[in-house]
Amino acid sequence: MTIGKIIDGKAFAATLRDTVGEGVAGFVEATGRKPGLAVVLVGEDPASSVYVRSKGKMTVAAGMESFEFKRPDSIGAEDLLDLIEELNHDERIDGILVQLPLPGHIDEAVVIGAIDPAKDVDGFHVVNSGKLATGQEALVPCTPLGCIMLLKDELGDLSGLEAVVVGRSNIVGKPMAALLLAESCTVTIAHSRTRDLASVVHRADIVVAAVGRAEMVKGEWIKPGATVIDVGINRVTDTEDGKARIVGDVATAEALAHVRAITPVPGGVGPMTIAVLLRNTLVAAHARAGLGKPEGL
Ligand SMILES: Nc1nc2c(c(=O)[nH]1)N[C@@H](CN(C=O)c1ccc(C(=O)N[C@@H](CCC(=O)O)C(=O)O)cc1)CN2
Numbered sequence: 001m002t003i004g005k006i007i008d009g010k011a012f013a014a015t016l017r018d019t020v021g022e023g024v025a026g027f028v029e030a031t032g033r034k035p036g037l038a039v040v041l042v043g044e045d046p047a048s049s050v051y052v053r054s055k056g057k058m059t060v061a062a063g064m065e066s067f068e069f070k071r072p073d074s075i076g077a078e079d080l081l082d083l084i085e086e087l088n089h090d091e092r093i094d095g096i097l098v099q100l101p102l103p104g105h106i107d108e109a110v111v112i113g114a115i116d117p118a119k120d121v122d123g124f125h126v127v128n129s130g131k132l133a134t135g136q137e138a139l140v141p142c143t144p145l146g147c148i149m150l151l152k153d154e155l156g157d158l159s160g161l162e163a164v165v166v167g168r169s170n171i172v173g174k175p176m177a178a179l180l181l182a183e184s185c186t187v188t189i190a191h192s193r194t195r196d197l198a199s200v201v202h203r204a205d206i207v208v209a210a211v212g213r214a215e216m217v218k219g220e221w222i223k224p225g226a227t228v229i230d231v232g233i234n235r236v237t238d239t240e241d242g243k244a245r246i247v248g249d250v251a252t253a254e255a256l257a258h259v260r261a262i263t264p265v266p267g268g269v270g271p272m273t274i275a276v277l278l279r280n281t282l283v284a285a286h287a288r289a290g291l292g293k294p295e296g297l
């Protein structure tokens, strides 16, 4: 039995962050200022707090300016919209990101819709998703773009390959499908209601699992030689010591016997998200400074 390759997303992300850092140095030389990223965190969700802290640290490590805005759970939508309006007009800030999920009483679509699309480094604004869907230059969501980078690194040209995306979220599934289509893949979006998911997945040369259900995609579903990108981050407590561990949406141990390559959880797609966020911030800064696209990114 041959065992597939484990794609080292952590190492790839570190290299990408270094490349962004070099680009930032060039930007500073050209403009005399640092690119700036504003991150807005509402409430105290522990995972979100960890991600936001990590974003701040990595922004600074790449040579950019980090601005953090923490607001209580109880904030009203109007106050949040006022903050975003302020950030839209702040010349030091090239990228604005509102950490998701937001508390239930705030409409995420309204908040994201208030961000200046030129500063929307998450690529969630409808102007950017619309541009992506119609093949125009756009700021593209970080996680799916990170997945495409890993896929191209592993497979080279993706043209003509059969891709199945499991999951239809606005953050991952839909933009992922649009990006795969832009690479000339034949794309299927499957989801929790798809009939006979096993046989749909079995068609795929590329499987992207982003449903948020622990180890839902089974090893025997995978076509021999397929490449699997596992976007899931699910906390499960199933060991005797009662400690939580993180698993993906794919049953990785089983899948390894079938795949050409697979991303692990943790250490696969996850680290790419923040590395691509830094890349997007530099891209936004370049565009705002009238410098065109940064080289090599
Ligand atoms: N505004 C946004 N909100 C959210 C996004 C996003 O891209 N923009 N994505 C996720 C959270 N996220 C970043 O915000 C994120 C998730 C996971 C990782 C990561 O490095 N994961 C590690 C494991 C982490 C762990 O132990 O918990 C891995 O997979 O190896 C980074 C960033 C939702 N919200």
Ligand SMILES: [Mg+2]
Residues within 6 Å of the ligand: 167, 168, 169, 173, 191, 192, 210, 211
């Ligand atoms: Mg879904």
